[in-house]
Amino acid sequence: MTAESLSRPVDPLSEAELKESSRKVGLLAFLSSVVMLFATFTAAFLVRRTGTDWKPLEMPEIMWISTWLLIGSSVTIEISRVTGRKMGLLVTLGLGLAFLFCQVKALSEMGGFSGALAENPHFSFIFVLLLVHALHLLGGIGGLFLTSLSSSRFGWVVTYWHFMGLVWIYVLVLLFLS
Amino acid sequence: MSHSHEPTTFLSKYVFSFDHKVIGIQYLITALFMAVIGGLLALTIRYQLAWPSENVVSAESYLSLVTMHGTIMVFFVISMGLVSGFGNLLIPLHVGARDMAYPFLNMLSYWVMVPACLLMIGSFFVEGGAAAAGWTAYPPLSALKDAVPGSGMGQTLWLLAMALFIVSFTMGSLNYLTTILNERTRGMSMMKLPLLTWTFLISAIIGILAFPALTAAAVMLLFDRHAGTSFFLPAGMYFEGTGVLPNMGGTPLLFQHLFWFLGHPEVYVLVLPALGITFEIIAAFGRRSPFGYRTTVYSLLCVAFLSMIVWGHHMFTSGMDPRIGEYFSIVTVMITVPFSVIGLNLIGSLWQARIRAETPMLFALGVISAMGMGGLGGLYLGTATSDMYFHDSYFVVGHFHLTIGTVTFLALFGGIYHWFPKFIGRKTNELLGKTHFWLTIIPMFAMFLLMHLQGMGGIHRRYYDVTQYSYPNASAMALMPWISYLAFALFAGQLVFAFNVIWSIFRGEKSSENPWGATTLEWTAPSPAPHGNWPDKVPVVHRDPYDYGSDGVWAQNVENAEGQA
Numbered sequence: 001m002t003a004e005s006l007s008r009p010v011d012p013l014s015e016a017e018l019k020e021s022s023r024k025v026g027l028l029a030f031l032s033s034v035v036m037l038f039a040t041f042t043a044a045f046l047v048r049r050t051g052t053d054w055k056p057l058e059m060p061e062i063m064w065i066s067t068w069l070l071i072g073s074s075v076t077i078e079i080s081r082v083t084g085r086k087m088g089l090l091v092t093l094g095l096g097l098a099f100l101f102c103q104v105k106a107l108s109e110m111g112g113f114s115g116a117l118a119e120n121p122h123f124s125f126i127f128v129l130l131l132v133h134a135l136h137l138l139g140g141i142g143g144l145f146l147t148s149l150s151s152s153r154f155g156w157v158v159t160y161w162h163f164m165g166l167v168w169i170y171v172l173v174l175l176f177l178s
Numbered sequence: 179m180s181h182s183h184e185p186t187t188f189l190s191k192y193v194f195s196f197d198h199k200v201i202g203i204q205y206l207i208t209a210l211f212m213a214v215i216g217g218l219l220a221l222t223i224r225y226q227l228a229w230p231s232e233n234v235v236s237a238e239s240y241l242s243l244v245t246m247h248g249t250i251m252v253f254f255v256i257s258m259g260l261v262s263g264f265g266n267l268l269i270p271l272h273v274g275a276r277d278m279a280y281p282f283l284n285m286l287s288y289w290v291m292v293p294a295c296l297l298m299i300g301s302f303f304v305e306g307g308a309a310a311a312g313w314t315a316y317p318p319l320s321a322l323k324d325a326v327p328g329s330g331m332g333q334t335l336w337l338l339a340m341a342l343f344i345v346s347f348t349m350g351s352l353n354y355l356t357t358i359l360n361e362r363t364r365g366m367s368m369m370k371l372p373l374l375t376w377t378f379l380i381s382a383i384i385g386i387l388a389f390p391a392l393t394a395a396a397v398m399l400l401f402d403r404h405a406g407t408s409f410f411l412p413a414g415m416y417f418e419g420t421g422v423l424p425n426m427g428g429t430p431l432l433f434q435h436l437f438w439f440l441g442h443p444e445v446y447v448l449v450l451p452a453l454g455i456t457f458e459i460i461a462a463f464g465r466r467s468p469f470g471y472r473t474t475v476y477s478l479l480c481v482a483f484l485s486m487i488v489w490g491h492h493m494f495t496s497g498m499d500p501r502i503g504e505y506f507s508i509v510t511v512m513i514t515v516p517f518s519v520i521g522l523n524l525i526g527s528l529w530q531a532r533i534r535a536e537t538p539m540l541f542a543l544g545v546i547s548a549m550g551m552g553g554l555g556g557l558y559l560g561t562a563t564s565d566m567y568f569h570d571s572y573f574v575v576g577h578f579h580l581t582i583g584t585v586t587f588l589a590l591f592g593g594i595y596h597w598f599p600k601f602i603g604r605k606t607n608e609l610l611g612k613t614h615f616w617l618t619i620i621p622m623f624a625m626f627l628l629m630h631l632q633g634m635g636g637i638h639r640r641y642y643d644v645t646q647y648s649y650p651n652a653s654a655m656a657l658m659p660w661i662s663y664l665a666f667a668l669f670a671g672q673l674v675f676a677f678n679v680i681w682s683i684f685r686g687e688k689s690s691e692n693p694w695g696a697t698t699l700e701w702t703a704p705s706p707a708p709h710g711n712w713p714d715k716v717p718v719v720h721r722d723p724y725d726y727g728s729d730g731v732w733a734q735n736v737e738n739a740e741g742q743a
Binding site: 018021022025026029030032033034036037039040041043044047048051052053054113115117118121124127128132 | 409
């Protein structure tokens, strides 16, 4: 048996190590798919805002609150991961729900699912991007809930949660500050 | 270990199974069922085209037929059969794993695909009929609910079915990618993977990166349809009765860009595994290692990269800036470089091969010739100047049917004949298989090559009744009924396949573990492969995937010559 024939990365992995490492690979692949999704919306946004009917909107104040809530939730999940206390996950979950509440409130202040959505293309993008981000965050909230119940390790949910926080900041910059 | 928990109930064994082989067979059966539907749609289309005066369908339903034939064949037959079907069957066996990395996700992906199929089929029976905006779903036909009858409920169901399809396909791709990268057995380095597994890996990567573009486009399209937004709808659209629509500022071209950002890589998602299957078959039936393993792998990676930056060649006539058109032309023609390497490697693999012309090999040789001839037509379409003339003509129809139609179907059939003994435990009938081959390849080539000629004669695609126009060349028009006869013959020929498969499941000659004398790991498992794939330990890899040496043939798990039975 030559060294070359054994170039299978780390060998042999225990079943648990293999599971953990597969989880990372799968998560990374999934996140790259999410990146492509938001990249597509970005491309559409950049094209669409050159239209003659583009009327830029101001960022609603409440989005500052939601942003700080999400940043805070990343801090609490990190504390939870470092200390290994699952209680922190429930705090994160609460902050996540508060974030979603603020998002809904921001959208309804701006006109909600009414005529405004059709009339202002900027608002159409705000609505769609907030919705798509919220749906992804809901997946994270589900993950937080399941992880807090199970006795296993933290798994994918911490990385995923941080990632969704970053995506939100990206969306915010794209929509209002670019 | 997961393989020790063998499922015992009927539901957990055959319906909601976690076993990659069961899921793969579920996918294959579903894909073949959808292929029958897609084929029947095609026959109706051909009947209308050849004998338009009989009005076998209405003009509106004709558009639905074209749309649904394309959608079903591309996504629900070829993607599902080649990638999900064979991917599931073979990836764990090829890499030496007991199952996929995420068996539960795998089961879920199939059971998300089932409602997608049902929604697609069901959309024929709703008010207004199935979607009629083409498989590309271009707005405004797809974005305005009242544009044509199929733009109503049919289009909504189409979008929902596609959304489910994408979810399912993404779950599948994550599984394939993770399994190939992470679940390889001892000794299975990346450069020892069978080429088919490489193509599955690459098509999974393309799928993960390209499908989100269609997801985003579909979300915006749904908003245009149901919330009155103008992502893709321009100002000034006029409807009789309602007058000028209030939409402003959107652009249908944006949708075309997003669609083809998925649409073009998607054809490589389909074609690459077809080539992978071909490599596996010609290695086993040519009794030699495929020529240029490494150059093939690198070329596949090049093709994958280039496939994601060439989408604009579907839109040369959309009024794009000629400089952008030039860019898309150049990168498109650049694909011929890595693709020629792959093609030459396939042909080179036949050099000094000891060919056994059994059924799977015939299909593999068919794939090589279809890819060569189909690719030739691509040169005319990839170049913006000639595409201006050929765009939306039967030349295009002939071209893509010869490439993603013929290449993938031949590979699908070849793959089924090749791996049938492994998963069923019996061989298919050789005489029936060869008959099926000739009854398939002759009408397929004749049909699609003649379509090229029709396109050159000026016949436009998607027209309900081409006889109403005087400009097409008369001899090109005269080909219409002949192509339809060939299509009927092709469909009839598939009955031989159906009979062969069903008969062989029960009465076929029993197969040994390795009936073809092949070298990759799946042939070291029993036929049919049991739950967990290998009854005792998973094999350890010592050799290259195709070790057909002058001193003998060695499976990948053979350590030294004495180990060979």
